[in-house]
Amino acid sequence: MEWIKFFKIFVTAVTPFFLLFVCKLVHSCWIFPNQTYSKLKKNGFRGPTPIFPLGNTKEMITKPTESPGVFNDIHSFVSPYFGRWQKSHGKVFIYWLGVEPFLYIADPEFVRKMASGVLGKSWGKPAVFREDRLPMFGNGLVMAEGEHWIHNRHVITPAFSPANLKVSAMTSQMVECTTKMLDRWDALYTSGKPEIDVEQDIIKTAGEIIAKVSFGMNHGTSYKIGQIVFEKLRAMQMTLFKSNRYVGVPFSKFLSPKKSLEARKLGKEIDQLLLSIINLRKESRTRSPEQDLLGVLLAGNNEDSRPGGKKLTSRELVDECKTFFFGGHETTALSLAWTLLLLAVHPEWQTQLRKEIKEVIGDGEIDSTKLAALKKMGWVWNEVLRLYSPAPNVQRQAREDIHVDNMVIPKGINMWIDVVGMNHDKELWGDDVFEFKPERFKDNLYGGCKHKMGFLPFGFGGRMCVGRNLSAMEYKVVLTLILSKFSLSVSPNYRHSPAIMLSLRPRHGLPLIVQPL
Numbered sequence: 001m002e003w004i005k006f007f008k009i010f011v012t013a014v015t016p017f018f019l020l021f022v023c024k025l026v027h028s029c030w031i032f033p034n035q036t037y038s039k040l041k042k043n044g045f046r047g048p049t050p051i052f053p054l055g056n057t058k059e060m061i062t063k064p065t066e067s068p069g070v071f072n073d074i075h076s077f078v079s080p081y082f083g084r085w086q087k088s089h090g091k092v093f094i095y096w097l098g099v100e101p102f103l104y105i106a107d108p109e110f111v112r113k114m115a116s117g118v119l120g121k122s123w124g125k126p127a128v129f130r131e132d133r134l135p136m137f138g139n140g141l142v143m144a145e146g147e148h149w150i151h152n153r154h155v156i157t158p159a160f161s162p163a164n165l166k167v168s169a170m171t172s173q174m175v176e177c178t179t180k181m182l183d184r185w186d187a188l189y190t191s192g193k194p195e196i197d198v199e200q201d202i203i204k205t206a207g208e209i210i211a212k213v214s215f216g217m218n219h220g221t222s223y224k225i226g227q228i229v230f231e232k233l234r235a236m237q238m239t240l241f242k243s244n245r246y247v248g249v250p251f252s253k254f255l256s257p258k259k260s261l262e263a264r265k266l267g268k269e270i271d272q273l274l275l276s277i278i279n280l281r282k283e284s285r286t287r288s289p290e291q292d293l294l295g296v297l298l299a300g301n302n303e304d305s306r307p308g309g310k311k312l313t314s315r316e317l318v319d320e321c322k323t324f325f326f327g328g329h330e331t332t333a334l335s336l337a338w339t340l341l342l343l344a345v346h347p348e349w350q351t352q353l354r355k356e357i358k359e360v361i362g363d364g365e366i367d368s369t370k371l372a373a374l375k376k377m378g379w380v381w382n383e384v385l386r387l388y389s390p391a392p393n394v395q396r397q398a399r400e401d402i403h404v405d406n407m408v409i410p411k412g413i414n415m416w417i418d419v420v421g422m423n424h425d426k427e428l429w430g431d432d433v434f435e436f437k438p439e440r441f442k443d444n445l446y447g448g449c450k451h452k453m454g455f456l457p458f459g460f461g462g463r464m465c466v467g468r469n470l471s472a473m474e475y476k477v478v479l480t481l482i483l484s485k486f487s488l489s490v491s492p493n494y495r496h497s498p499a500i501m502l503s504l505r506p507r508h509g510l511p512l513i514v515q516p517l
């Protein structure tokens with residue numbers, strides 16, 4: 001019969017592809033991870049027993065916990081499983097996210113030895129996260145590897161240099177966005193609502209700031225497009241976050257196909273919109289060159305188009321703009337939000353910072369020289385980054401074999417450096433490790449940590465955060481303006497439950513009582 005013949009032809013044609021798919025699947029989910037695992041075991045690394053195909057994921061899904069007060073010993077409740085595994089396997093061990101083995105590291109001496117012989121270009125990012133976060137970062141700097149990373153880092157670094165940040169109008173843009181937020185707080189207080197979820201409000205403001213300083217939301221048309229991009233980027237972040245609970249588990253994205261499709265659709269729309277901003281900016285550049293991040297990158301495009309020069313393609317520019325947005329706004333905003341909480345708990349530090357602001361800035365304009373003179377504010381920032389690090393871990397992948405003493409970390413292995421774990425380690429910081437003591441950073445870059453690699457809020461080596469100067473500037477501008485106008489206390493509705501949701505966030509928001517001075 002005709003249809004049987006057709007069926008036979010179909011099966012004959014499809015079978016080789018199906019077999020190839022099965023072989024690839026078996027290789028990536030079983031053979032490769034197990035080969036890597038046995039190499040690690042041969043080198044003496046041990047860890048909790050994984051169960052295929054979930055690995056150790058099941059043990060990592062914990063019930064949300066709350067502490068009765070603002071209790072800073074958070075490692076034991078944001079990742080209790082790491083503490084448990086440390087007890088049985090030490091500060092370096094293997095665990096599995098689905099079918100992906102990870103080398104867990106919370107030993108700064110191990111990080112030092114591991115990092116000392118490795119160049120920036122030899123560090124990759126775990127493939128499982130690269131895929132997962134593709135709509136957010138594309139192939140932007142956070143995810144770039146090898147020669148591509150060298151080139152883009154070389155082009156992007158000058159945009160974040162203190163010199164560029166100093167001459168640009170970024171401070172005034174930060175002041176403008178923050179003032180808008182504080183006017184809202186004023187209006188809420190006047191209407192009898194002194195309680196504000198500062199996390200939400202600051203994240204929104206930081207999003208506006210990063211959009212302005214990166215792709216210049218100041219132009220007529222590009223301002224409007226920029227606002228739409230900003231809303232879509234936020235929507236995509238929420239969508240991606242909701243759909244990503246089982247990273248590393250094969251086919252897990254099919255558990256929420258609607259969300260994955262939605263993220264992809266948003267990703268395409270954002271790319272198109274950013275592309276139109278870039279094209280508009282390219283056209284208007286000759287008339288009014290600008291100092292925002294995109295402006296600096298576009299200037300590089302005019303300078304030199306040879307390989308090794310400063311040119312980025314439009315596709316690369318789109319990915320970098322998205323990377324600045326996702327890498328740059330929430331981290332800074334969360335460091336501010338956690339600061340406000342800790343200052344609400346320690347009003348004596350509000351007083352100290354207000355005094356410093358008065359002495360350094362007075363009634364004058366905020367500029368980068370004055371910001372640099374806010375020393376105590378710098379200690380407070382470091383102490384917040386230590387206790388509530390917005391980037392709770394650093395993720396890397398070895399692109400070549402790495403030697404540590406007589407052990408070899410094989411090429412391809414994923415690494416998870418537990419920043420929160422190290423920041424809360426009594427052996428490194430002493431008995432007052434959980435206390436809020438900004439003065440530990442007075443005249444001491446490492447806050448008295450016994451090991452220089454024990455405090456890594458911005459990562460380490462050649463891949464260290466490129467935006468840290470910008471972030472410091474934004475932190476100081478926003479905090480100066482808040483403390484000059486308002487006093488803060490903890491709302492009775494605040495429930496202390498920090499949680500790792502990519503970044504370290506307050507699970508139930510951060511309501512504070514905000515009162516004009």
Ligand code: HEM
Nearest residue numbers: 141142324327328331332391458459460463465466467471
């Ligand atoms: C408190 C604020 C911030 C924190 C805690 C933070 C933290 C980090 C960390 C831990 C890394 C990984 C470093 C490594 O692998 O060693 C990183 C990389 C990166 N960050 Fe930040 N960041 C912050 C603000 C920003 C800002 C404001 C921007 C830009 C607008 C930014 C852009 C980037 C980029 C592009 C990378 C990738 C660098 C590379 O791989 O070469 N970050 N950041």
